[in-house]
Amino acid sequence: MKTPAPGKLLIADPFLKDPNFARTVILLCEHQAGGSMGFVINKLSDYTLDELIPDSTHVDAPVFLGGPVQVDTLHFIHALPDMIEDGIEIIPNIYWGGNFEKTMLLMNTGVLHMDKIKFFVGYSGWAGGQLQGELNERSWIVSDASSRLVFREKESAIWQASLMDMGNDFAALANYPIDPSLN
Secondary structure, X not given: OOOOOOOEEEEEOOOOOOOOOXXXXXXXXXXXXXXXXXXXXXXXXXXXXXXXXXXXXXXXXEEEEOXXXXXXXXXXXXXXXXXXXXOEEEEOOEEEOOOHHXXXXXXXXXXXXXXXXXXXXXXXXXXXXHHHHHHHOOOEEEEEOOHHHHHHOOHHHHHHHHHHHOOHHHHHHHOOOOOHHHO
């Protein structure tokens, strides 16, 4: 079993019933003794970026629900380190944050490729030891992140695709019905 670390994915077990996290995939950005945090990469919000910050951008980029913590905050990840300075490298080709004002300027001038950036309201967070407890309960499957899954896969397919990428042992889980009693 893989261990959580920045750049790993937390894939919700098909039996996880928590409505905040059912069938979600979280990109971990931080993982240390004091706690962990990341963003749900496959759950769209009802907002677009221009609705959340109308004076800063004219781009109707989708905004994802990063998680249930501090849903009044805006975050972003990207694969554009040459264009957006001060981002934190999570793994090669995936960066967290950076110069927000420059990002908005690049978006408004059409320079940014929208398939290489994702915005989030809120985040997913765990206190020290909490994530390990959830892993012990088998609520999450830990896997490697890839730029393809994070940025190019359609959000509705990320959960299934991330399990399929793990190979045969997990392929059956990828096709497990949401409610087996309806099968």
